[in-house]
Amino acid sequence: MGVALALPVALLLLLTSLQGVSAGWESSARVTAYMKQDASLEQTRKLAGEIGSDGRVTELELVDKDQALAEFRASSGLDEALDYLEENPLPHTLLITPEENTRSADGVAALVTFIEGMDGVERVQVDLGWLQRLNAMTDLLARAIWALAILLAAAVVLVIGNTVRLSIESRRDEILVAKLVGGTDGFVRRPFLYTGAWFGLGGGVVAWILLQASLWWLSGPVERLAGLYRSDFSLNGLGVDGILALIIVAMLLGWLGAWVAVKRHLDDIEPGEIAGG
Amino acid sequence: MIEFRQVTKRYDSDHTALRQVNFHMGRGELAFLTGHSGAGKSTLLKLLMVMERPSAGEVVVGGQVLNRLPRRQIPYIRRHIGVVFQNHQLLFDRTVFDNVAMPLEVMGASPRDAGRRVRAALDKVGLLSKEKMNPLQLSGGEQQRVGIARAVVNKPPLLLADEPTGNLDPKLSADIMNLFAQFSQVGVTVLIASHDLALINEMGRRTLTLDHGNLIAGGTPLQGGASGN
Numbered sequence: 001m002g003v004a005l006a007l008p009v010a011l012l013l014l015l016t017s018l019q020g021v022s023a024g025w026e027s028s029a030r031v032t033a034y035m036k037q038d039a040s041l042e043q044t045r046k047l048a049g050e051i052g053s054d055g056r057v058t059e060l061e062l063v064d065k066d067q068a069l070a071e072f073r074a075s076s077g078l079d080e081a082l083d084y085l086e087e088n089p090l091p092h093t094l095l096i097t098p099e100e101n102t103r104s105a106d107g108v109a110a111l112v113t114f115i116e117g118m119d120g121v122e123r124v125q126v127d128l129g130w131l132q133r134l135n136a137m138t139d140l141l142a143r144a145i146w147a148l149a150i151l152l153a154a155a156v157v158l159v160i161g162n163t164v165r166l167s168i169e170s171r172r173d174e175i176l177v178a179k180l181v182g183g184t185d186g187f188v189r190r191p192f193l194y195t196g197a198w199f200g201l202g203g204g205v206v207a208w209i210l211l212q213a214s215l216w217w218l219s220g221p222v223e224r225l226a227g228l229y230r231s232d233f234s235l236n237g238l239g240v241d242g243i244l245a246l247i248i249v250a251m252l253l254g255w256l257g258a259w260v261a262v263k264r265h266l267d268d269i270e271p272g273e274i275a276g277g
Numbered sequence: 278m279i280e281f282r283q284v285t286k287r288y289d290s291d292h293t294a295l296r297q298v299n300f301h302m303g304r305g306e307l308a309f310l311t312g313h314s315g316a317g318k319s320t321l322l323k324l325l326m327v328m329e330r331p332s333a334g335e336v337v338v339g340g341q342v343l344n345r346l347p348r349r350q351i352p353y354i355r356r357h358i359g360v361v362f363q364n365h366q367l368l369f370d371r372t373v374f375d376n377v378a379m380p381l382e383v384m385g386a387s388p389r390d391a392g393r394r395v396r397a398a399l400d401k402v403g404l405l406s407k408e409k410m411n412p413l414q415l416s417g418g419e420q421q422r423v424g425i426a427r428a429v430v431n432k433p434p435l436l437l438a439d440e441p442t443g444n445l446d447p448k449l450s451a452d453i454m455n456l457f458a459q460f461s462q463v464g465v466t467v468l469i470a471s472h473d474l475a476l477i478n479e480m481g482r483r484t485l486t487l488d489h490g491n492l493i494a495g496g497t498p499l500q501g502g503a504s505g506n
Contacts, residue, residue: 173366173368174368174370176366177366177368177379178379178383179352179355180326180355180360180366181355181356181360181379181380181383181427182352182353182354182355182356182380182383182384183352183383184349184352184353184383185349185352187352187383270328271326271328272328
C-alpha cells in the first residue's frame with residue numbers, strides 16, 4: 001500500500017522537477033533571422049554589426065550561405081541532388097542570443113519585431129518548437145501520472161476495504177451483541193472507520209519513507225548527470241506541506257475504504273435470530 | 278409496559294407466525310410465554326426487540342408504538358430492553374466484567390459509573406468474585422447468570438428471556454427463575470419464553486400460550502397475580 005501511494009507521488013515529483021527545467025530553458029530561446037535571398041554578405045555583416053550593438057543581444061553569429069550549404073550538404077546526404085542546383089537556395093542567417101533580461105516572452109517578441117523591421121531581413125524565427133514538444137510531452141506525462149494515481153488510489157481503497165471487511169467478519173459476534181444491546185450504527189462503525197484511517201496513516205508514512213530513501217539514493221547520480229549537461233536539474237523532495245498532504249490524503253483514502261466496507265458488509269449484520277423455538 | 282393489539286406476523290413464504298395476538302402486560306409483571314416449537318414464541322420476542330416488524334396490528338412498548346419506528350431509533354428502544362438468550366451470546370475474547378459492561382459502553386457511560394453498575398449487577402447474580410475471568414472458564418449456569426447480569430446492568434424496565442433455562446438442570450433453573458422473580462418485584466416487567474412446563478407450573482404465574490400463532494391462553498392477567506398497571 002505504501003508502494004501504491006509512493007509511486008504516483010514519486011512520478012509527480014519527477015514531473016515538477018522536469019517542468020522546472022523546461023521553464024529554465026524557455027528563457028534561453030534563440031532567435032534566428034533569415035536574410036532576403038538577394039541580400040549580399042556585405043549588407044548582412046553591416047546588419048549584424050547593428051544588431052550586435054543593441055543592448056538586448058549578448059551573442060550574435062553570422063552563418064553565410066556558402067557555409068550553410070556546406071553544412072547542409074554534409075548533414076543531409078543530398079550531395080548529388082544539390083549539385084543540380086544552379087545557385088545556392090539558402091540565405092545568409094544570423095543566430096541571435098537575447099540578453100538575460102530580455103529572455104521573457106514579451107522581451108523576445110519585442111526583439112523579434114525590431115529585427116523584422118530591419119532592411120534586408122526576410123523572416124525571423126524563434127526556435128521554440130522543441131520546447132513546445134517537451135511541454136506537450138510533460139503535459140501528456142502529467143495526465144498519465146494522474147490517471148495512474150487515480151487507479152492506485154482506487155487500489156488503496158480496495159485493499160483497505162478488504163482488510164476492514166476481514167476484520168468485520170472476525171468480529172461478527174461482537175457486532176451482533178453490540179447491536180442487540182442498543183449500539184447505534186455509528187457506535188458499531190466507528191472503530192472500523194478509525195482502523196481504516198490508521199491503515200491510511202501507516203501507508204502514508206511508509207510511502208514517505210520510501211520516497212525519501214529513493215531520493216537519497218538517486219540524488220548523487222542525478223546531480224552528476226545534470227552536471228555533465230551543465231544543468232542545475234535536481235530532484236526535489238517533498239516539503240512539509242507535501243508530506244502533510246500525502247499523509248492526509250492517505251488517511252482519507254483509508255477512511256473511504258473502511259467506509260465502503262462498512263456500508264457493504266457491516267450494515268448487513270443485523271441480529272435476526274434469537275435462538276429457541 | 279407491553280401491549281399487542283391485533284398483531285399478525287406473516288413471513289414471505291405464506292407462513293403466518295402470529296395471528297391477531299392481543300395481550301397486555303403491566304409494570305412489574307412476570308409472565309411466561311409457552312407453546313410448541315414453531316408456535317411463534319421467537320417471533321413475538323423479535324417483534325418486541327424490533328428485529329422484525331408486524332404485518333398488521335400494533336406493538337407498543339413503554340407507550341411507544343414500534344411499527345413505524347425509524348431504523349435509527351431502534352438502538353434507543355433496545356437500550357430499554359434487557360434480553361437473556363438461550364445460548365447467552367457472550368463474547369469469549371473478553372472478561373466477564375467487559376461482557377457485562379457492553380450495554381453501558383454503547384450508551385457511552387463513564388468508566389467509573391460503569392464499573393460501579395457492572396459490579397452491582399454481578400453481585401446481584403452472585404458472580405462478583407469472577408469478574409476478571411473469561412466466560413469460557415465458567416459453568417453453563419454461571420454463563421447464563423453473566424448473560425442475566427448483562428441484560429439488567431442498565432436497569433431496563435423490560436426484561437425478555439428466551440429459553441433461559443434450556444440447558445440447565447432443575448436446581449439451577451429454579452435459581453435463575455428466582456432471580457427473575459426478584460427483578461419483577463422491583464418493578465421490571467419480565468417475559469420468559471420457555472417450554473419447561475414443570476417449572477412454569479411450579480412458579481404459578483401468568484402464562485401466555487401460543488398455538489400455531491394463536492394466543493390460546495393467558496391473554497388476560499391472572500386474578501390476584503403479581504400484575505398491576
